[in-house]
Amino acid sequence: MKNELRIYNSYKGKKETFKPIHEGQVGMYVCGPTVYSDVHLGNCRSFTSFDVIYRYLMYLGYKVRYVRNITDVGHLEGDADTGREDKISKKARLEQLEPMEVVQQYMNGFHDMMKVFNLLPPNIEPRATGHIPEQIEMVQTIIDNGLAYEKNGSVYFNTLKFAERDGVYGKLSGRKIDDLVAESRADLKNQSEKNHPSDFAIWIKAAPEHLMHWHSPWSEGFPGWHLECSVMSTKYLGETFDIHGGGTDLKFPHHENEVAQSYGACGCAPANYWIHGNMLLMNGRKMSKSDGNTIMPEELFSGGSSHISKGYSPMSVRFFMMQTHYRSTLDLTDGALQAAEKGYRRLMEGNKLLQGMQHPGNGNVGDLDKEINGLIDQAFADMSDDFNTPKALASIFELVTKVNSLKGGQLSFGEITVETLQRMQQTFTDFIFNIFGLLDEDIDVSGSGVVDELMALVLDMRQQARTDKNWGTSDKIRDALKAMNIQVKDGKDGATWSKE
Template identity: 70%
Template sequence: MRQLELYNSLNRKKEIFTPINEGHIGLYVCGPTVYSNVHLGNCRTFVSFDVIYRHLTYLGYKVRYVRNITDVGHLEGDADSGAEDKISKKARLEQLEPMEIVQTYTNGFHQIMDILNAKRPNIEPRATGHIVEQIEMVQEILDNGYAYEKNGSVYFDTLKLAQSGKGYGKLSGRVIEDLISESRDNLKNQSEKNHPSDFAIWIKAAPEHIMRWNSPWSVGFPGWHLECSVMSTKYLGKTFDIHGGGNDLKFPHHENEIAQNVGSCDCQPANYWLHTNMLLMNGKKMSKSDNNSITPQELFTGESEHTSKAYSPMVVRFFMLQSHYRSTLDLTDEGLIAAEKGYKRLMEAFKNLNGLTATATSSDSDLEKEIITLIEATHADMNDDFNTPKALARLFELVNKINGLKDGHLDIAHVSTSALDGLKSLFNDYIFDVFGLLDSTSDSGNGNGVLDGLMSLIIDIRKSARENKDWGTSDKIRDSLNELKIQLKDGKDGTSWTAD
């Protein structure tokens, strides 16, 4: 079988994957900042890494998957000082405790991930749960001479790191001179810094800042980039296998993460860096202000002017699988309609396949050879940097064979029992375990399990919308369920549903 190759953003090329410890993989993915509902673009990133995690597990690796929750330090506009913390700001506007904001949107994030059948990570650490370790890392960086303190804040000395020969800017391909000119305009706000590309690793809290901790330098809070350096080191070791995240995190977040790890222990955090590309809508960047955006909930309920109907979460997941994680994915109504057809066709074929029985103990027919070649090609495509669109295309070539065998165009006598068994395992393993799809096309075999599951998830979404006083979403859910002749009933023990 083809060896697993990954496109390593750090070296800008595909490389054969070699784990640090044979049979084991440490995987760290930057999680959400929980100050608002999860965006569909973020869903795409996390579904991509879910497939990557599932495939690595399928290959037999024991994967420790760590995905953090950012609940402090991520400032407005991704600034590293002089701006308000996103969670503090939301807490101030809503007159809630910051941890209420964090809990609400963490719950919402989990619900959407569950609906999309993305597996939970093995460890989901929070930045506020690791303040002590972050203070320790700031101290290590200071002790090694790669940071300096000014008026209670601590800044990372990027110039010193660059001049030490250890490098700064490799991941994002930026050179320090570019950074100087880019940020010269912003220097007015960054007067504490020795150099414009330096960044804060500890920030002294302004009097109105509510999230604050004692430290040797000031009462303050950690810089946004620090948590990922600290938590990946704590749970996966100083150098681990794979670090992932959205493309938009390459700079400054991941670049600064590398700088911090090099600055504290003189080691590269990850051997392989994987980055997912953007989700577009109708060929353009999603943007609320341009009225070119859709929420996951709107996609599932059909209550958006951008779509003609509701799409099940599994259709959305299938749609995402149709493009490679490093390519942009353009969300369109036509694309979703096509994905719905494709998804149904795949699930039908799976049922047809399970109804087939072969009796030939061996066969040297062309059909037999084609089936075996396609099975091998599917594995090879997934080992080629997780090429889900290519692997799906192979499955659809096999769907044609399966349907031909079912309707008698092709002769089952030309297929051996071992080839048919191989085909059955391939479909079962890839559809459900690797691609993570569920069969939501019918209730057969599942009783009403899938429908019950989906309804309880929809009720959960509505509940959290109501808790957030998002009456628009909660009304939309009720109204569109009514159109499907499903009634919700709110009672003392929660919400129940009935269907006509």
């Protein structure tokens, strides 16, 4: 069941049918992290959103080249009054480390966390410092094309000239160049090096105390933050590629400036589709490194934060994210996490039941059969409608109810065909594991299978006690298991168990 894929294109402000540049192939660039501190959960949400997009594109059969960069130079501190210091450089100075040590440390941490949340690695993960010559080259090209100028060793992009020439500047973020002048902060206006307040640096002359700098025709310096993405996306995906992604907070100025740089270098738009993921909130406010309103993934897992009452597993959190559309803000609350944790378990238990089902082989096409196939079709249609994970999940949960009813005997296998059962099994595998990227955390608990065998033995002994009406013994076993967070479920065909 493959539907036409519709994607909300932020550049156009509407949903469009997705048509890749090359049939069957997708080039996707997503802005990665600046590795100067530990990833927080907001970062994780954004990258998880794009992980699902990546997974679904592959599920649809596209050959995807997914590029996600590591920013390891050029990202300046925001406070212009205290000088413009590179974030990595500053961290290195404060911690008395080599800048590359800082980068390595936090990049490792980032990768570990991506693995914990079960994100697929990108196909290419380029680093800004590995592309200095290409960045210098692009700066020169933009100068040659008349859209950048050099001042005291730094090079600035001429936004005014670009706006007048192409009329594109501000289109992505919905800004007008006149407004940008008026809105610019007073201290920016005082930066006399710039011809125009909205101009931005593409090459920056390094201050004497700056640790990271390279030779260039203009100065001993380092590239501007926006430049790296233009350079690396061009290098690995071409001058114009299919999808450019990132958090909505990057829309301006980062993405707007990327568009400008691409036009400045090659006269073309960098990407056909822009996808922006919305923010993770906590207490109704954006989760952000710089203002301290954050929760670290480790705190979330351990429960070691005043914002939550207990720890939540990585997959509960991933499920929590699936319940919200990527373009909506998601407010992190303890209650919502508890609900997500239970919902996740219900889903995994339902899947386990379903995968263990054998059709007796006498099914007919009836209303139930049609209903189930309709729900499956609906789930895929919803995913193809701008990656609507919460809506797809709703259909999946309705199927979970069908599975439980088949198991409990409220519904009969006679009402569905063998093919439909198999299709449902395949759909669950596809959605839960391949598209949503969830893992069954219970599998890790039992590991070698010894636990399963031991449990089978225990439940068999309890069943014997029940047959003998030895309620004391059977309840003792049940209560003891309960104390170990193992729940015994008595069904028509004997007891099963699951971890709570």
